[in-house]
Amino acid sequence: MKAEQAYPLPIALDAMGGDYGVEPNVAGAVAAARAGVAVLLVGREPQIHAELAKHAGSSSLPVRVIDTPDVIGMDEHARDVRSRRDASINVCTRLVKEGRAAAAVTMGHSGAAMASALLTLGRLGGVERPAMLTHLPAKNGFVTLLDVGANADVKPGYLAQWALLASVYLQVVEDRRDPTVGLLSIGEEDHKGSQLVLDAHALLRGLHGQGVNFYGNVEGRDIFQGTTDIVVTDGFTGNVVLKLAEGEAKVLLGWVKEALGSSLKAKAGGLLVRGALKGLAKRLNPSTYGASLLLGVNGLTFIGHGSSDEQAVKNSLLRAARAHESDLMGRLTAATAAAAAQRPG
Amino acid sequence: MKAEQAYPLPIALDAMGGDYGVEPNVAGAVAAARAGVAVLLVGREPQIHAELAKHAGSSSLPVRVIDTPDVIGMDEHARDVRSRRDASINVCTRLVKEGRAAAAVTMGHSGAAMASALLTLGRLGGVERPAMLTHLPAKNGFVTLLDVGANADVKPGYLAQWALLASVYLQVVEDRRDPTVGLLSIGEEDHKGSQLVLDAHALLRGLHGQGVNFYGNVEGRDIFQGTTDIVVTDGFTGNVVLKLAEGEAKVLLGWVKEALGSSLKAKAGGLLVRGALKGLAKRLNPSTYGASLLLGVNGLTFIGHGSSDEQAVKNSLLRAARAHESDLMGRLTAATAAAAAQRPG
Secondary structure (H helix, E strand, O other), X not given: OOOHHXXXXXXXXXXXXXXXXXXXXXXXXXXXXXXXXXXXXXXXXXXXXXXHOOOOOHHHOOEEEEEOOOOOOOOOXXXXXXXXXXXXXXXXXXXXXXXXXXXXXXXXXXXXXXXXXXXXXXXXXXXXXXXXXXXXXXXXXXXXXXXXXXXXXXXXXXXHHHHHHHHHHHXXXXXXXXXXXXXXXXXXXXXXXXXXXHHHHHHHHXXXXXXXXXXXXXXXXXXXXXXXXXXXXXXXXXXXXXXXXXXXXXXXXHHHHHHHOOOHHHHHHHHHHHHXXXXXXXXXXXXXXXXXXEEOEOOEEEEOOOOOOHHHHHHHHXXXXXXHHOOHHHHHHHHHHHHHXXXXX | OOOHHHXXXXXXXXXXXXXXXXXXXXXHHHHHHHOOOOEEEEEOHHHHHHHHOOOOOHHHOOEEEEEOOOOOOOOOOOOHHHHOOOOHHHHHHHHHHOOOOOEEEEOOXXXXXXXXXXXXXXXXXXXXXXXXXXXXXXXXXXEEEEOOOOOOOOOHHHHHHHHXXXXXXXXXXXXXXXXXXXXXXXXXXXXXXXXXXXXXXXXXXXXXXXXXXXXXXXXXXXXXXOOOOEEEOOHHHHHHHHHHHHHHHXXXXXXXXXXXXXXXXXXXXXXXXXXXXXXXXXXXOHHHHOOEEEEOEOOEEEEOOOOOOHHHHHHXXXXXXXXXXXXXXXXXXXXXXXXXXXXXX
């Protein structure tokens, strides 16, 4: 076994979370550990050990198990995190709070995960509401979208704060210099949009050059075009966008496959293009982008799809490790403190 | 020339409207006229006649020109419809108001078109706000989405009225029996969503069986799945959905083409599958679905993309004629009157 000292702090993974339970979680953890990330598997020890045993050589990897029998199921209530103190998601966020884990990662109940993070870790100083930040494929790579569902009803000030936090995130974790921020609206003109957008636009204009490189309004079509690095919106619209984008990609790829089977000629061609299309399918697969970051709580928390597979779990753990190594929390804290100091009054 | 009596009422087309001016409008009008639809071309007569001359045999078609020199440009203000009484869009809606045209169709300034329709035709009795209704491709055909941009800020009652009107539209014009209505939200559960959605949900439950076949909440992923025939949402979210859906389809098809050119083997296959993919591109092209219907004004009004091509113009005119022939306005009036009679108090 490698010396544990080589791995500064492990990532706590809610090992039972998600639609498929322990299997993809353990497989993803093993894959991440092979890539050098230490993992704490938080969940039912017997099941986790049985899964670990399927992976040859896993006993020499930096993977440890924390036996946690209680798990909040996908169909239970988010508010259960209050009464079930030792539920696996609460153990994960507590490990972060206590400095024993670098980040909490879960593919389980997203409402419960948000509630647990808020309850245990609290909000980052000066942040009114945390937001879920995620990535979507776009021309020239990916686009960063938030909020994708933490807040269905928002105030203009939330959007301005999220723009600042997301800008720090992209610079620190993804090495994008001076990322551009677009405000999602229904017309590029400044005077178009809902009242929320009009008010948020004014606030974002005020932040331009002070930690936010504000591009202006963007439209639905700009998301896949990658017009801006970041697209900021309320959690209702953002969640609809995320699920529409994923759903459309799935249906369209299905139609492409259907078209390739529509005639003998197309079938022959389909065999030749199969490899090329596989790369595209990978690019459109949410697993490629891993879990969403809960931005604005006082500790790293990543929340993924319930349907996450091994690859999604692995990529989420790698991103969590990268966020920790680049001191994302320290940089976010500094940025919000600087913004608070600049505020008049 | 065929006897004019064979064509009950012509459709008034704003012949100068749209990003490409008179060319696609005249070409689309000629194509629609060849399919039996009478068209009034409202715009600058010399330019229209010059375009018509390019279409052999167009002089024997049921196409007439109404010389209207003033046109509200794409970059002018919607409020100009108030002061420029003889702008082409105002002439179109006035022809409908006076019973001289069956419908007004424009690919021009959509804000101006909405304002002109409201000003000239007024609202349908009992309707608080008109909505833009459009079609998107989906599994098993298409899905009907509204509002896609007429109202950025809405009240719950608007959504309930739109559900009723859209149900009538689908039954009358598209022959869908008892179409299902989904309320766009961020979770299928009744208790999830914004305050607007929670309130609208309660109203729609109350309309279930009274002209609305309410399915419940749907999510972004349900749109392309075609889970319901109709998806109702506010004009902000709907516009984002429409533009994202179109933008994503365009980018994804571009990626498919790119993938097919990525290697010699893929290129060879690409040649074989080209025909099959063309059908898919057509299915995803907004032109296939034509203009959006402005639902809730007291007269048929269709507003299309500024970028509409000949096919989009033709399909819009055909849909307008179908709406007129099936007495959509009479059926909408009856449905809103029945709903008002059922209302308590």
